[in-house]
Amino acid sequence: MNDDLKEESCWGMLVDLESYGRHGDTKHDYKIISYEDAKTQYKEHMHASHGMLYAKNDVVLWNLYNTKAAVLMQMRFDGLLGFPGGLVDPGENPVEGLNREMHEEIALDLNKHSFNEENHVVTFLHDKKKLVLHFYIKEVTMDEFRGIEDKCTQAHEHGIETLGSIRPPLFTMGDNFRGFPAFLSNQFAGNAKEELLCGLVHTKLFTREEIEHVVELTENFKANKSI
Template sequence: MQMRFDGHLGFPGGCADPGEDAVDALNREMSEESSRAVRLRVCDGDRVVSHWSPDKRLLLHFFALEVTPDRLARIERGVLAAHDFGGEVLGTVRVPLFTMSDGYRGFPSFLRNQFIGNSRQQLLHGLVAKGIMTKEEIREALSAQPVFFDGSKEAVAS
């Protein structure tokens, strides 16, 4: 994912310009927000899910690409030289997909960040759709509570 200018996490992407379809728009946005050294291109078959936001009157499409660890590292380094780096994009972050022995640090803790739009929902949906996590693992992560120094857990509002 990426840290945005507004302090929220989100995915590379943005609104389509007039005359663009979702695939064209995402490929353009990725070339602005991501590495030019590593050419990232999606096609319609990479679309995982679409959500309609009645409030914003936006149709939000989520695409996923599988990359090797080496290619991911090149993408991350390349973002530092991207057109939008330091402006709209403040950097990329890897999502920790593990949970530590306290039952909270790692993925559950990551989910407590601020996410733009429905990007948290897109992340969770994508992890299940791609077989990376089960729905049960997602449920557990969403209900995990932080552990404080004295061993107590965050009070859950009733």
């Protein structure tokens, strides 16, 4: 059996979507475009929308590490980390697609926490794949965040497309790896890692310099393979 047939047999009915969300994508595969250009010049491309829910949280763990905030990410069916969301269906706009996916994947109560156009932060283009990715961010209270987490297991796609919610640890421990740098060494779907880093700067939870430092710590570990 040749490689193409092996690939198709493994993906079955999902074979047409196989290239989206691959872990082999890098930040260099994506460029930032305007929201308006995405909806006009690239309207024939495949579009996807993802959302970051977060709550500020100043709890200090063990009198050492400021947790900064709770951010909701998830383990996907393919073993990669990402944000809730997905492909926009024909006839939907990016926000409508995001809200539908949020309800399906984490049982988000759209009467209380639906996303809108004002929550849009950045749009990326993967020209080779003809894929446009819209990223949105919404702040909630810590109590609301816990309630959203609790409901995730009630979602229609829980145990199917999504295998559980996770919070990235937003602190770095004394060995300069465990904590956030270690989290960033995981495998992420598509450009979810870049979305996370962009989101943390946008929300002012991190400065750009702080993000660059954390990324440098992650890369140093990968290069040295030791803590």
